[in-house]
Amino acid sequence: TGPLLAVEDLVVEYGLDQPVRAVDHVSLTVNRGEFIGIVGESGCGKSTLLYAIAKLLSEPARIVSGTVDFNGNNMVELTEAELRQIRWRDYSVVMQSAMNALNPVLSIGDQLQDAMLAHEKVSADAIRTRSEEALRLVGIDPIHLKSYPHQLSGGMRQRAMIAMALVFRPDLVIMDEPTSALDVVAQRSLMMRIKQLQKEFGFAVLFVTHDMSLVSHFSDRLAIMYAGQIVELGRTRDVFNAPQHPYSVGLLQAFPSVFGERKELTGIPGSPPDLRHPPSGCRFHPRCPQRMEVCDDVEPEAVTVGGSDLVRCHLFTGAGAGSR
Ligand code: SF4
Numbered sequence: 001t002g003p004l005l006a007v008e009d010l011v012v013e014y015g016l017d018q019p020v021r022a023v024d025h026v027s028l029t030v031n032r033g034e035f036i037g038i039v040g041e042s043g044c045g046k047s048t049l050l051y052a053i054a055k056l057l058s059e060p061a062r063i064v065s066g067t068v069d070f071n072g073n074n075m076v077e078l079t080e081a082e083l084r085q086i087r088w089r090d091y092s093v094v095m096q097s098a099m100n101a102l103n104p105v106l107s108i109g110d111q112l113q114d115a116m117l118a119h120e121k122v123s124a125d126a127i128r129t130r131s132e133e134a135l136r137l138v139g140i141d142p143i144h145l146k147s148y149p150h151q152l153s154g155g156m157r158q159r160a161m162i163a164m165a166l167v168f169r170p171d172l173v174i175m176d177e178p179t180s181a182l183d184v185v186a187q188r189s190l191m192m193r194i195k196q197l198q199k200e201f202g203f204a205v206l207f208v209t210h211d212m213s214l215v216s217h218f219s220d221r222l223a224i225m226y227a228g229q230i231v232e233l234g235r236t237r238d239v240f241n242a243p244q245h246p247y248s249v250g251l252l253q254a255f256p257s258v259f260g261e262r263k264e265l266t267g268i269p270g271s272p273p274d275l276r277h278p279p280s281g282c283r284f285h286p287r288c289p290q291r292m293e294v295c296d297d298v299e300p301e302a303v304t305v306g307g308s309d310l311v312r313c314h315l316f317t318g319a320g321a322g323s324r
């Protein structure tokens with residue numbers, strides 16, 4: 001059997017007149033039960049990639065080309081009605097802010113009930129039992145089924161979102177910085193809970209973050225994104241121990257210790273490019289300490305190197321030989 005999710009050559013653009021390419025020829029697979037972290041600075045396209053995969057993009061963003069195969073579904077072609085059948089049940093999405101994703105005028109219990117009734121005929125008793133169980137799973141006292149989103153702390157709201165995302169035991173849970181609004185302690189404990197649940201139920205996770213240290217403990221593989229592209233993809237251990245792409249090297253230097261304080265990705269001089277006017281050649285060349293002549297004009301292809309699944313850099317394509 002193939003991977004649970006296979007993204008092939010996906011391109012996503014914003015706007016029509018002067019389209020901004022937020023996701024540029026991204027390919028990625030997720031195996032059953034696998035935890036994949038997608039790391040990059042803000043604006044690198046990582047959230048757009050997730051929402052494209054989940055088919056939750058809204059105008060003016062749109063998938064221009066490429067395929068997303070999930071569990072045998074051609075996601076790009078599915079209708080809204082078909083998507084509604086599989087969303088929540090087969091895959092679910094946990095957004096950055098549950099405050100935006102939850103309905104402010106419905107109690108947590110009513111929202112769980114609505115989610116269940118949208119997919120199945122369930123008795124009132126079954127709804128109650130499953131709702132209580134869902135909250136317990138994420139460490140919330142079932143008494144809060146009666147609570148409204150604004151009555152819960154930020155951490156509890158995120159947990160409630162995760163409870164909802166797991167109600168149908170989906171195969172894939174897509175998460176966009178679900179812990180970024182929380183303090184470090186709440187963040188750690190929520191990550192551990194997610195990992196425990198993942199072990200227990202065996203779902204796969206696609207997890208976007210700007211915080212490399214956060215996923216280092218939890219992900220099986222890591223994708224590093226820069227300016228709309230995956231520049232490196234490999235086993236988390238390999239990427240941490242021996243990063244190949246100069247951008248990954250820079251990111252890791254921004255983290256003196258994986259086990260140390262949480263830090264923003266600020267270790268690389270310069271800032272990410274404006275995607276309206278991306279640099280020619282390698283998008284990282286204006287910031288790259290290893291830049292060669294070829295890098296200014298020729299876009300590097302993704303190649304396989306050592307333990308890594310993929311690296312997109314001329315140091316490995318051979319194109320730079322002799323030009324330094
Ligand atoms: Fe640096 Fe060139 Fe590699 Fe880009 S292709 S990361 S500029 S060495």
Ligand code: MG
Binds near residue numbers: 046047
């Ligand atoms: Mg984002």
